[in-house]
Amino acid sequence: MNHYRGRFAPTPSGPLHFGSLVAALASFLDARRVGGQWRLRIEDIDPPRCPPGAAETILRQLEAFGLEWDGSTHWQHERGAAYQAALDTLVDRGLAYPCSCSRKQWRDHPIYPGWCREGLREPGKPAAWRLRSDLGLRPVVWHDRLFGEQHVDPATLGDVILRRKDDLWAYQLAVVVDDADQGITDVVRGFDLLDNTPWQRQLQHGLGLPEPRYLHLPLIMGGDGQKLSKQNLAPPLPLDDDAVRPLLHRALVALDQRPPAELATAPVAEQLARAITAWDVGRIHPRPGRSATAASH
Structure with missing residues (x-):
């Protein structure tokens, strides 16, 4: 399976934290276990959220x-021309449309009602571009490697934005x-992104692009029951080797990989070599989340 190509794609809105490490590590091990490639993508398309140096x-x-x-x-900030070409294709195929509506206008609806599908409701105002979720691939059915078969009608999720009003x-x-451009065959990421997959499948189908396999991972939750995140001020990952070693071991525990306790302070290279050989998705318990505290035991 050396044709396998995975990726890790963080948003540089701040440093990585333990939840990020678990996702990156799973993606890395899944690729390396079968002799595949592992690519890095920095998703920096929203400059106001990306502080210098992050x-x-x-x-x-x-x-x-x-x-x-x-x-x-x-780097996504270099990719505007490719995104524009894709949007142009969707527009030509009747799968995307401009929308002048604001969130305040449709706040009483569970999803955007599609008011601009047949033409701008308020011509002359700034417009975003949306995907027509009522057209194209419906329903979307795919097999998640951990959570099994998924069956979703994207129209129940609404017309997702493809380009914002601020361009x-x-x-x-x-x-x-x-x-698609990186040739990604396998996407390994957190459970919070599982409900994004129907839109992405629709876009892949509408653009004639390959469909990668998906593996969604249980999220790492903080003591407050919320997902560990930069927004929730999760502590950043250390750079000091003495702190890195036990944290890497703890991440393997969080992935239910049962690393030997005696490896908790072993060099990073030794821990990873053993983890690559032993990597088994079948060991991961299929649940939406688990506590960071439990991951330390």
């Missing part, structure tokens, strides 16, 4: 944990275009 910190953190990627780093590209379109 991306460089992420690179250093990955290196400290021995998570070495193949090839050059892929910044939105996540759904960018991730689909980049996964």
Whole structure:
């Protein structure tokens, strides 16, 4: 399976934390276990959310944990032309449309009602671009490697934004275009992104792009029951080797890989070598989340 190509794609809104490490490590091990490639993509399409130096910190953190990627780093801020070409294709195929509506206008509806599908409701106002979730691939059915068969009608999720009113590209379109351009065959990421997959499958189908396999991982939850995240001020990953070693071991525990206790202070390279050989997705318990505290036992 050396044709396998995975990726880790962080947003540089701050340094990586323990939840990020678990996702990166799973993606890395899944690729390396079958002799595949592991690529790095920096998803920096929203500059106001990306403070200077954050991306460089992420690179250093990955290196400290021995998570070495193949090839050059892929930067989304350089990819505007590719995203525009994809949007043009969707427009030509009747699958995307401009929308002048604001969230305040449709706040009484569970999803955007599609008011601009047949033409701008308020011509002359700034417009975003949306995907027509009522057209194209419906329903979307796929097999998640951990959570099994998924069956979703994207129309129940609404018409997701592809390009914002401020002309910044939105996540759904960018991730689909980049996964295809990087030749990604397998996506390993957190459970919080599982419900994004129907839109991404629709976009892949509408653009005639390959469909990667998906493996969604249980989220790491903080003591407050919330997902560990930069927004929740999760502590950043350390760079010091003495702190890195036990944290890497703890991440393997969080992935239900049962690493030997005596490896908790072993060098990073030794821990990773053993983890690659022993990697088994079948050991991961299929649940949406688990506590960071439990992951330390």
